Structures are given as C-alpha cells and as structure tokens.
Amino acid sequence: MRLLEIVIPLLLAVYLLWPHPRLRTIRLAPSIALILTFLHLAVEGYRWQMIPLYALTLLLTISSLIKIKLQTDWSRAASYLTVILLAVSTALPALLPVPAITKPSGSLEVGTIIFELTDESRKEIYSGKDEARSFMVQVWYPANPLPESKKAPWMSRSDVYAPAISSFLNMPTFFLDHLALAKTPAYMDAPIAETSTRFP
Template sequence: MQIILEGYRWQMIPAYFILLISMLLLCFGKVFFRGSLFKKIVVGLFLFLSLSLAWVLPYIFPVFTLPEPTGVYEVGAQDIYFKTDLDEIITEDPNDTRELMIKAWFPAAPEEESREPYLNQADRQGFALKYGLPITSFNYLDLIETHTFKDAQVAPGEFPVLIFSHGQYSNATGYSAIIEDIVSHGYIVLVINHTYESMGSLFPDGRIAYFNAEYDSQKLNQEMTDLAWTSSQDFLKATTKVEKRAVAERLVLNYYASEITQRWAIDVKVVVNELEVWNAKSFLSNHIDLNNIGVFGHSQGGAAIGQAMVNSIKIKAGFNIDGVQWGTVINDTLRQPFVLLSSDWPDNHPKINTQVYREDNIANFTSFLLQNSGHASFMDIPYIINISKLSESGSIDKSLASRITSETVVRFFNEHLKDQGTFDVDKLTAKYSELVVED
C-alpha cells in the first residue's frame, strides 16, 4: 500500500524485507525455524534487526510536512541565471567569470501551475556527496509537497525585496520552512546560491557546480586551524573589553571565513545593483520596490549580509541569523537597523559578535537568543533529519523554531521596509518565552 500511495523510497527497504519474510513465514514457517539453537538465534536476531531498521529509518528520514505559510499571499518561485562580470577565482581557469543562480520567491497569483519540487537535483546530489551517500539518496524528497507554485505569475503590486545568503556548504534553498512564510507576508525573497560554496548550483544548461572541496581545503589549512583555536582560547581567557576586542579583531579579519564574507558580500552587492534591470525587464518587472531593500542570511551568509550593508547604501536593514560577523564590520559603522538572532550555544563558545556589534559602531541594533535551539534550527535540516543530535538543532520544536524565526524577520522588516511599526521587542519576547534579548 505504501508503494502505491507514495512510491518507492530506500528508508522502507527493511519494511519491504519484513513483509517478504512474513509472507514466506506464512507459507514455509517451519522451514525457517528448523535446525540448531544457534541457527534459531541467528534467524531471530536477523529478523529483530530488520524490524528495528524498518521503524528507525523512516523515523530518522521522514516524509515531512513543511509549515503552512501564515500570510495572505500565495507563494511562487522562478530561477534567475545571472552571469556577472566578476572574475571567478575558485576555478582554475583564469578566464572564468562568476555565474550565479538565484531563486526568486515572490507573492503569487497562481492559476493552474504545479507545485515547486522540494530541492532541485543539484541540492539533493550535493547533499548526498557531502555525507558520502549514494547520489540518489534524497530522491524521496519528491514526496515532499511545498507551498510554492512553480513559474506562477507575480501578484499585482510592488513588494519590498529581501536578499538571502545561505550558510557555507549548505543547500541554498534549504530554508523553505521560513522563506515560504516570509514571502506570504508580501516580500520578494531572492536567494543567492554562492557558486562552488553551496552544496550545488544547477545552471539552465544542466551543468551542476558542486562545492569545491579542493579549493576550500587549500584555504582552510593548518595556519587557519591554529588561528581559530588560539584566538578562541585567548578570547575566553581575556578579562577586559580591550583584550577581547583585540583578539576578536585578529580573528575576524584574518580567518579564511573573512575572505568568504568579502566574496559573498560582493555577490549580494551585484544582485542589489541588478534589481533595477530586473524591475524593468523580467518576470519581476514593475513588482520590485527599489526603495525598500533588505538583506538577511544564516551562518556564513549572516556575515556576508552584514558586510554587504557596509558596502551598499541601497540596503535599508539587515538580519543576521546565527552568523559570526567575519570581515571588516568590526572596524566599520553600520548605519542601518540590524538584528542578530543567535542559537543557544554552550557557555564555552566565544561570543565574538559582542566585540563586533558595539554601541560605537551600530546605532539601531537588537540581539536575540533563541533558547534550546541549535545552529541548524533555522534551516530545513531538522525536518529532513528527525533526530536533533544528528541535525544539530537543539531541543526546541522544529516548527516552533521556524515560526519564531520567520515572525521575527517579518516584523523587523515590516518596521523598516513597510513603515508598519510591528517590531515590538517586548511583545515578541512576551509571546515566545524561548526568545530572549541579549545585552
């Protein structure tokens, strides 16, 4: 029945096997349990192991349901291919220019369009390659139904645009749980896939650019490992703000992640600069509110959007989701409103951002902590992998984490891009006890 309703998926192989054995037992039961005590024990253990796997695998890798968007708009999506004039430094060909794939989510007016599949083949195959799994391991994600309509028309009107930057070596579009909800509240969200530093980029001609592990390993060498370790220890040992600031500055300016931050911030900036072109001639034509541009990002992407705000005066507000602020922000001034939403890191985790986001370099700043959360709580990973220890998502309920994240993002940008005055920190923290303000 499961195969008929859902189709084949590898997690169910032990269950298929148990069904086969059950049928054989009905017909030839006595044959299976003839022989010595040792044989009976072996057969029994084998059956017990198969039965256990038949329950465990579908539980760990479930066919999950994404949260229902809470806004008034339907959600649509289309892909944008953007060939920039930037040099591509990650590949060996000196003539390469940087190509970006951007997934545009937008308020939609769907008619008969089909739903967008959950993660494309580049995301799925890159996910499998990262963890050394067969390349078809995540094809069962065809069974996941999104709330996004593929190639639908954009809803009437102009909408503020938010540019999103993902975490390093992550699925660029693996944030559907929060992005679908944000879009449903009247935002265009452009998700930049940072080529060669995500799990995979699928280009219109069928090429897939996977994470470039060779380039990454060359950069993330022993010198970088030593810098991260010694700086973390020195930061924890430091007893004054001056000492902590000096250690933080040494780390955020010189660690390899700072180079990534600068590169991704340029990606963000060139996309911001291209918005006027897309608003004049693309499926987004006359739908982009060019006067209201915001940025948000997770992990490494959170650092990139902070750096991009320094580099572009067109950006009105930014929201960093659990990213260490690598790059030059520590010595620059952030004039736009800015929020940091952190996961619940252990006490021995150095809080570098306390030395980057300071009263003397950022005027309008709020720092939140999402209690009992993990670094992956803001992604779709807790839905894909249903054990928090494996997904690094803490003990917080995954749907609650998604709801708090998307609502906080929406209320913040409503305040600064729509002038709606909805970003009331006291009301937010009163509504969600898991969300607390940090000094």
C-alpha cells in the first residue's frame, strides 16, 4: 500500500479505538482522514480496491461531526464492530497493492524507450487480422533526465494488457486496473547520459 493508503485507515483506527471520552482532536480524525482521501485521489490516484475505505471514511466523518455537534460519543461495542469493518475495508488494497519498483543502486539515472517493430515477412498470428507481425522491444540505458522527464509506467499499455490478463484469470476486466498506477525508477525517452568513462 502507498503512504496515504496506510495513513487513512490508521487515523480511523485511532479514532475508533481511542478510550472514552475522546479528545476533541481525536474526534476530528475522520475529517482529517477525509481530507487525506482527497489528497490521495489527487496525488496517488483512484483505485477501485479503495472504494470500501472511501465510503467508510465519508460515513465516519459525517458521524463524528454529528456526534461533536450533539456532544455524544460512540459506544465501545459500536467502535469495535466498526474496527472490524475497517479491517475488512483495508484488506482489499493491502492484498492487491500498487507494485513499488526498487530504485537501482547505481550512480546513474535510468532511461527507457519503447520501439514497436514490424516484420513484413511474417503474418500476425495473435490479432486475428491479416496483417504483418508486430512486436515490442523496450530498452533501458544510463540517462540524464530533463526536468520535464516523466517516470515510465511499470506496464506499458496497461489499458490493453491489464484487462487481457484479468480476463485470462477469469476476473472482471477492471481487476488489475491499479497496475497503471505503478511507476518505475526509469525516465521515459530521457536523453542518454554523457560520460567520459564506459557505462557499466
């Protein structure tokens, strides 16, 4: 799970498990979690595995604000039952995380470029169409990324491959949509590094 995806359920758990009576700052924890949810959507990106957690955050925020206004509090039993619901809601994004790719240990940054090559002498056997065979080649190299260079996706054309893999696994086509959120430590189409020594 990514940073905000961890912090949001932790805030809700602190709110639910805090001994009675709750401090005023603790009562605001769901509201802070809701603000972090909007930040998560803007920075880390939406993914369907988080929908139960989004809904629970919204419900707990509304409930906590009503209870602040009415000067009431959750019963201990309701808090514990809601913690179980929180654990179940958190399980899905934890079991299907966005892959985190480790940065290489070398001193140089990494660039990558993708080529789609066509072999006119062979027919494509997978598309079901009468066309020449195409295949993709991806190259990684020492790079000197520009300030505007963007991180390369972990899976290029995830809009095509993720649904295809999901269908192959007999899952709904959106099952692996979160793979589009994974980035590599390599920069897409970055200029090659200039150095006076040989590359490793």
